[in-house]
Amino acid sequence: MKEKWYKDGLNFSCQGCGGCCCGPGGYVWVTEEEIQAMADRLKEPVKKFMRKYVRLVNGRMALIDNAAGDCIFLNEKGQCKVYEQRPVQCKTFPWWPEIVASRSNWEDNGYDCPGIGHGELIPLEVIERGLKDKS
Numbered sequence: 001m002k003e004k005w006y007k008d009g010l011n012f013s014c015q016g017c018g019g020c021c022c023g024p025g026g027y028v029w030v031t032e033e034e035i036q037a038m039a040d041r042l043k044e045p046v047k048k049f050m051r052k053y054v055r056l057v058n059g060r061m062a063l064i065d066n067a068a069g070d071c072i073f074l075n076e077k078g079q080c081k082v083y084e085q086r087p088v089q090c091k092t093f094p095w096w097p098e099i100v101a102s103r104s105n106w107e108d109n110g111y112d113c114p115g116i117g118h119g120e121l122i123p124l125e126v127i128e129r130g131l132k133d134k135s
């Protein structure tokens with residue numbers, strides 16, 4: 001098997017800027033299980049949660065955005081209101097196939113995410129686990 005370019009790990013440490021939760025044009029995809037977990041966290045019935053926070057995009061469920069185009073669960077302090085139950089897509093960032101596909105993709109994403117390329121050295125096993133969970 002071809003050796004991964006990130007076999008020695010990658011530096012990443014979230015700076016808590018909230019940048020990956022902001023801005024129009026992105027989608028936070030959610031599953032029924034994730035909806036249930038977030039609804040439980042907010043102590044809302046699932047049907048009500050769906051009406052308030054979920055939209056359909058080409059047949060897939062995604063969280064809605066606020067008026068600024070940010071994720072509906074990003075609070076005014078830049079924190080996630082459902083952090084412990086945030087969707088897998090959020091939990092696995094930045095270990096997404098498209099981000100670690102190449103060193104240049106990784107570095108390019110560093111312009112948007114100040115955690116990329118900084119801080120702790122994350123070992124290959126953790127990166128691969130994130131990639132597996134995301135898929």
Ligand code: SF4
Nearest residue numbers: 014015018020113115
């Ligand atoms: S953009 Fe990067 S540093 Fe900022 S909150 Fe998201 S993961 Fe953390």
Ligand code: SF4
Nearest residue numbers: 021071073074080090
């Ligand atoms: S669910 Fe939380 S972590 Fe995910 S995009 Fe929304 S605010 Fe960010």
